[in-house]
Amino acid sequence: xxxxxxxxxxxxxxFRQLEKMEHLFLxxxxxxxxxxxxxxxxxxxxxxxxxxxxxxxxxxxxxxxEMCHEKKKRALLEKGELESNDVISYFTCHRGETxxxxxxxxxxxxxxxxxxxxxxxxxxxxxxxxxxxxxxxIRDCMNQWEHEYVHIDIVKKARQYGLEIRQYFQKDxxxxxxxxxLLKIKKGEKTAREIAGIFSEILGKKIRPKMQxxxxxxxRFVWMEFQEEPRFYILSKGIRIPxxxxxxxxxxxTLTQMKEHCFAAIICDxxxxxxxxxxxxRSVIELFENLxxxxxxxxxxxxxxxxxxxxxxxxxxxxTLDCMLIDxxxxxxxxxxxxSTETFIIRGQVIDTVAGSDPxxxxxxxxxxxxxxxxxxxxxxxVMVSDGVIDEFGGKKEFAEFLYLQKESCPQILCEKIAAQxxxxxxxxxxxxxxIWNKL
Numbered sequence: 001x002x003x004x005x006x007x008x009x010x011x012x013x014x015f016r017q018l019e020k021m022e023h024l025f026l027x028x029x030x031x032x033x034x035x036x037x038x039x040x041x042x043x044x045x046x047x048x049x050x051x052x053x054x055x056x057x058x059x060x061x062x063x064x065x066e067m068c069h070e071k072k073k074r075a076l077l078e079k080g081e082l083e084s085n086d087v088i089s090y091f092t093c094h095r096g097e098t099x100x101x102x103x104x105x106x107x108x109x110x111x112x113x114x115x116x117x118x119x120x121x122x123x124x125x126x127x128x129x130x131x132x133x134x135x136x137x138i139r140d141c142m143n144q145w146e147h148e149y150v151h152i153d154i155v156k157k158a159r160q161y162g163l164e165i166r167q168y169f170q171k172d173x174x175x176x177x178x179x180x181x182l183l184k185i186k187k188g189e190k191t192a193r194e195i196a197g198i199f200s201e202i203l204g205k206k207i208r209p210k211m212q213x214x215x216x217x218x219x220r221f222v223w224m225e226f227q228e229e230p231r232f233y234i235l236s237k238g239i240r241i242p243x244x245x246x247x248x249x250x251x252x253x254t255l256t257q258m259k260e261h262c263f264a265a266i267i268c269d270x271x272x273x274x275x276x277x278x279x280x281x282r283s284v285i286e287l288f289e290n291l292x293x294x295x296x297x298x299x300x301x302x303x304x305x306x307x308x309x310x311x312x313x314x315x316x317x318x319x320t321l322d323c324m325l326i327d328x329x330x331x332x333x334x335x336x337x338x339x340s341t342e343t344f345i346i347r348g349q350v351i352d353t354v355a356g357s358d359p360x361x362x363x364x365x366x367x368x369x370x371x372x373x374x375x376x377x378x379x380x381x382x383v384m385v386s387d388g389v390i391d392e393f394g395g396k397k398e399f400a401e402f403l404y405l406q407k408e409s410c411p412q413i414l415c416e417k418i419a420a421q422x423x424x425x426x427x428x429x430x431x432x433x434x435x436i437w438n439k440l
Contacts, residue, residue: 021138046110047076050103058099064088076107133300154202161198162186166221176228176261176329177205182221189218196226205229210260227260230328232378234263236434237415243273243388244425250277251386251430252285258292261329267322267340267430269386277319277428284308284319284361298325302336302369306361318360322384326376331436333382335372341390344403345374346381351400378438381409388427389418411435 051072059065068088075086081104087096155165163183170179183195190198192209195217199207206229209215213225234257242249250270258264268285270277284305291301305321322340326333335343337356345352358370376382383403393399402421408414415433422429 021135042114043077043111044073047073047107050106050110051076054099054103054106058095058102062093072103076103080111081107129300129303133296157202158183158198161202162190163195163198176230177203177207178210178225178227180223180225182223183217184219184221185217186219189216191216192224195224199226228329230261231438232326232328232331232376232436233439234326234328234434234436235411236265236432237412238430238432239415239419241388241419241422241425241429241431243428246273246428248275248278249273249430250275250281250428251388252278252281253430253432254285254289255432255434256289257328258289258325261327262292263326263328263434264289264292265324265326265382265384265432265434267320267384267386267432269320269322269340269388269428269430271318273428280319284321288321288323292325298334298336298371299369302338306338306369320360320386322386324382324384326436331376333374333376335374336369337372338369341385341387342396344383344400345376346383346403347377348379349404351404353396353400376436378436379409381411381414381433381435383414383418384432385418386428386430388425388429389422389431391427392422392424392429409435 051069072082072086075082082100087093151168154168158165162185164186165181165183167182192213192215196207196209207226208229210225210227236255238253238255240249240251250273253267255265266285268281270281288305291304320339323336324333335354338358339360343354354372390396390399406414406417411433415431418431
């Protein structure tokens with residue numbers, strides 16, 4: 001009894017520490033809050049002030065000052081600088097050249113200050129969002145802790161199969177089922193798959209061990225982790241083709257299963273061809289994979305990847321990100337397109353084209369990423385390519401027509417057929433083809 005009391009006290013202390021951490025991260029996120037700079041109003045105000053000040057020195061009592069003022073202001077806001085044709089009667093204006101040079105220099109200085117303020121605000125927004133995301137992760141952990149409980153019926157039924165359960169913790173979200181159990185075998189040993197089979201009969205759903213689950217249980221209590229078997233499975237194939245004359249392809253891709261029930265297909269296309277874009281693409285795709293594997297939400301992972309490129313101290317570079325994350329329980333695909341070309345979904349005699357409009361990574365951090373959701377069905381074939389492939393076929397319409405004529409349901413064969421058409425290769429090309437099938 002003393003041991004149980006000590007355990008309860010430890011759990012209470014840990015829970016309260018998590019609660020303090022959550023409050024700390026929320027407080028830090030609020031510290032970084034700042035109102036957005038009203039850029040258009042700010043530019044208009046500064047242009048007005050600069051022109052008024054310079055006209056006081058250079059224009060004197062010119063009769064055309066008001067008309068000239070409005071023309072110069074409009075030109076300054078539209079082009080960012082003044083030219084001779086923006087001044088009324090420029091050739092008869094005795095100090096026009098000096099005035100233009102002075103206004104342009106002062107306005108460029110003001111724009112530089114504005115860019116620095118915007119950069120600072122973007123950094124503050126980034127840190128605010130990450131502290132908030134950390135607080136939400138801690139809250140999720142606490143919510144799961146609060147909803148842990150022992151299922152009496154499951155404990156009783158497990159005894160009939162020779163399992164003794166001391167603790168059974170099931171995640172609050174019961175669909176799909178995911179649980180952790182402290183158990184032992186009354187006689188002999190059982191493998192994790194055998195135990196999963198027992199839980200399948202008890203729960204009435206197909207259960208399997210999680211990847212990190214121990215393989216065998218015996219007569220001592222051990223923790224084991226199980227989850228419901230996903231409904232769908234994926235078969236895939238990917239090929240990279242370097243630009244003609246290059247030995248290294250600047251694109252990078254991954255086709256992998258993440259977080260037990262999520263399949264990820266990702267293409268990163270760096271700016272240009274060769275080793276430099278290849279390294280940039282690889283760094284982006286590795287960072288994105290690691291973030292997704294660490295249970296960070298897809299939204300937070302994308303924002304962190306965008307920030308990593310945007311706040312880089314190196315010269316301005318861009319990387320496209322084309323990603324489809326498929327929930328193997330529901331068959332719902334979440335598509336992320338940052339500067340990438342279209343995705344093609346083949347459904348029998350129909351080809352569905354999915355396009356995005358978000359800029360590539362490194363071009364804009366402050367713009368919220370759009371996520372496109374598509375319900376995938378048994379037998380759907382998905383084709384993802386970089387823009388080098390689309391260009392080789394002469395455009396997305398021609399590429400879709402090529403796919404329609406193939407009548408191919410094997411991802412590997414279709415991927416190889418597409419690659420066989422890549423002969424000139426004026427740009428790096430990446431081809432991902434994968435299909436989804438129902439296994440239950």
